[in-house]
Amino acid sequence: MAEYTINDVRGITHRRKRTIKISGLLSALLMLSLVFYAKPEPVYEAEVSLKIEKVTTVGDILLGTVRSGDHIATASVMISSFPVLRVVAQKAGLVPADLQPDEILRSSEYMAIIKDLEKAITATADRAGSNILIVKMQHNKPAMAKKLAELVAASYREAAYYERNQSVISEIKIVEDQAAKSRDQLTASREKLNEFRKSLELTTVTDEQHVILARYVERKNIIDNLGFKIARINDSLTTMRQAVNPEEDTRWVFTAGGTNTDSGSIQGSLNAALNDLRIKEKGLLHHYTPNHPEVLAIREAKNAIINQFIVDLEAEKKRYADEIKAVEKDLLETYAKLKGIPDAAKTYDLLSREVEANETLYNKILMKQQEVEVRKAELVEDVTIARYPVLPQVPITRIAFIGNLVVSLILSVIIGFIAGFIHEALDTVPRKLDVLAETFGVPIMTALTMWNRSEGLELVRDRYPGLHVDDALRYLSLPAHFLADSSLAEEYRAMVPNLLLTARENDIRTLAVMSATKGEGVTTCAANLAIALAQAGRSVALLDADFQAPKLHSMFGIDRQPGLSDVIMGSEDWDISIRRITDLMLGEIPARHLLAPSGLDNLYILTGGSKVENPANFINSQRMKDLISSLRDFFDFVIIDTSAILETSETSILAEKVDAALLLTEYEKLDRGTLVRFRSHLESLRVKVAGLVINKHKITTHQIEQEKLHKDTLIRFKYYLENLRGKLVGLTANKRKKNLS
Structure with missing residues (x-):
């Protein structure tokens, strides 16, 4: 990789x-x-905060209702339970308010509503160790989300309040019912006594008769009290036997105000055992489902305790029934003695004693009610609303939507x-210079940067003001002379030492600049290389052998004819057809632009000449071979501009007549296959390769700016040197005058 x-x-x-x-x-x-297609429906979220404080009272400890466990975790589960959500749905109008829980459970439609509410609720602790529970309710309508959040908080608060204080609440209800019933009985007995007093005169009763009447009333009250207890036991037994869920539906039986208060220590121990099982069950439900074997085992144990409680109540009921039979027997004996007492006296005494008994019972119940009023102060509210919900303004799905957009x-x-x-x-075009060198198997002589045309023209116009666009383009194509202090000119001059060393080691005098395809910049490279060699003091002959598209004449602003084709045809001699600097000065380029910098006086140019029909025949002629030999003997170097070797045949012929070839390829233009074919073609011709030139390597705008800065710095430096030179000359002249005087 x-x-x-x-x-x-x-x-x-x-x-x-x-x-x-x-x-x-x-x-x-x-x-x-x-x-956007999968954009979710807007969902609003209302948030309410509940403060949950678990308070343990002395009554909880005595009754065995102290529960262990994480109350925040328990609350987060219970807040989405069926009892709470049923109340929420009914108060919100989603489910009819008159339906009983079992009717809702049997309805798939209403249970679906409850399930939707359960999915819309999330309850989590504010942070670890905090007693604040954050409850969030989601709905597609903001007002409904706020309303449901309020209802959930209120319903759970009520449910938690009732569950926490159910023993006290049940006892208060029982005492209030008993007080009302006793008050009605006392009022009725007093009314009967008053009516009897008005209808009959007062009748006296002897002490013996008074004792008999008192015994009769006492036995009758005992029978009534035992009958009341049996009735309560029957109610408890009916409730437990008809309960769908015995442990839940009979919970009031196992409280301080329930039947077990009169049942003795055995039922008290059953109550404590049942509470222990409840605590274990709730602890397991935090980790397991309701159908887990351990949970089912605990429920079976609870039902067994309830069944045992039923057995104990049956035994209690039988004992009370036996006591009633014994008291009834004594009551019959006492009643037989009452027959000897006058009816009016008996009735008056019985009514008086009934009023007295009802007053005693009512006073006891009032005392019990006062105790219950005191116990009301013990009612504990574990759940309070810490922060009420506000109407949501922005749907939470918008955040997810924006997140999806960003992702x-x-x-x-x-x-x-x-x-x-x-x-x-997948691109097969080599991008690295070392890969190009490896492909050709020769070292890279230089990498010529590619200038931005508009920025390059601006640089030329800064140095040569008033140029036409065509002239500026001509100057830009010959940076070795017209932009001699530019980085591109330095790149051409950097080729010279390498080329001279290679030429000396391999006796290279004639050099053909070649490329695989046309348009890679062979003409520009050949011309600037020739100028760089000329500036180095070497005499250089530059030949235009690209008969398909000759360009040297237009590049240097001279005539095309006479040229190379005319010399090969024999119509002209090469020493007459070749152009010198004087010929260039008579061309399209101003003479002042040719004289500086120096070096063009060592350059000799042989243009393409007349157009020929079959260039290959000319290149393959003996005259071409003799011409190259003559030029080789006369000049230090002969640089030949050629056409694309893979597109024309004359370049292949010419390659056999020169000492070496300088390969040129445009950066990022040819794929690896074309480059390999180029190399293979040269190897088949047995052409000696002097080096590789990479053309049109990238150059940045920053480099162009650096060129401008370099030029301005040189101008300022030259101006500074001229001023310094003038001052030195002036000082020298003044000193001479003083010496003469």
Whole structure:
């Protein structure tokens, strides 16, 4: 797998920016379309905070109702339980208010509503160790979300209040019912006594008769009290036997105000055991489902305790019934003695004693009611609303929607870069200079940078004001002379030492500049290389052997004829047809632009000449061979501009007549296959290769600015030197005058 440096990544990004942009844009459009298509329905969320404080009283400890466990975790589960959500649904109008719980459980429609409410609720602790429970309710309408959040908080608060204080509440209800019943009995007995007093005169009763009447009333009250207890036991037994869920539906039986208060220590121990099982069950339900074997085992144990309680109540009932039979027997004996007492006296005494008994019972109940009033102060409210919900303004789905948009854009950018790197991997065009050198098997002599045309023209016009566009383009194509202090000119001059060393080692005097395809810059490279050699003090002959598209004459602003084709045809001699600097000065380029910088006086140019029909025949002629030999003997170097070797045959013929070839390829133009074919073709011709030149390597705007800054710095430096030179000359003259005087 290829390893990329930061510069490689930067280069790939620059080269494949079009692929990256198009791929990223297309993927962004696709992903955004999917995001908008799957845009969720607006969902609003209302939040309410509940403060939960678990208070343990002495009564809880005595009754065995102290429960262990994480009350926040328990509350978070219970707040979405069926009892709470049933009340919420009925108060919100989602379920009819007159339906009983079992009717709702049997209805799939109403249970679906309860399930939807359960899914819409989330309850979590504010933070670890906090007693604040955050309850969130979601709905597609903001007002309904707020209303449901309020109802959930209120319903759970009521349910928690009742569950926490159910023993006290049940006892209060029982005492209030007994007080009302006793008050009615006392009022009725007093009314009977008053009516009897008005209807009859007062009748006296002896002490013996008084004792008999008192015994009769006492036995009758005992029978009534035992009958009341049996009735309570019957109610408890009926409730437990008809209960759907015995443990839940008979919970009041196992409280301080229930039947077990009169049942003795055995039922008290059963009550404590049942409470222990409840605590264990709730602890297991935090980790297991209701159908887990351990949970089912605990429920079976609870039902067994309830069944045992039923057996104990039956035994209690039988004992009370036996006591009633014994008291009734004594009552019959006492009643037989009452027959000897006058009816009026008996009735009056019985009514008086009934009033007295009812007053005693009522006073006891009033005392009990006062005790219950005191116990009301013990009622504990574990749940309070810490923060009420507010009307939500922004749907929570908008945040998810925006998140999806951001993720889509990020993924689009990533996909764009991936597509760019895939394009780079599939592209067979070499991008690294060392890969190009390895492909050709020769060292790179130089890499010529490619200038931005508009910025290059601006630089030329700064140095040569008033130039026409065509002239500026001509100057730009010959930077070795017209932009001699530029980095591109330095790159051409950097070729000279390498070329001279190679030429001396391999006796190279004639050099053909070749490329695989046309348009790679062979003519420009050949011309500037010739100028660089001439500036180095070498005499250089520059030949235009590109008969398909000769350009040297237009580049230097001279006539095309006579030229190379005319010399080969024999109509002209090469020493007459070749152009010198004086010929260039008579051409289209102003003489002042040719004289500085120096070096063009060592350059001799032989243009293409007349147009020929079959260039290959001319190149393959003996005269061409003799011409190259003559020029080789006369000049230090002969640089030949050629046509594309893979597109024409004359260059292949010419390659056999020169000492070596200088290969040129445009950066990032040819794929590896074309470059290999180029190399193979040269190897088949047995052409000696002097080196490789990479043309049109990238140059940045920053480098152009540096060229301008370099030029301005040179001008300022020259101006400073001229001023300094003038001052030195003036000082020297003044000193001489003083010496003469």
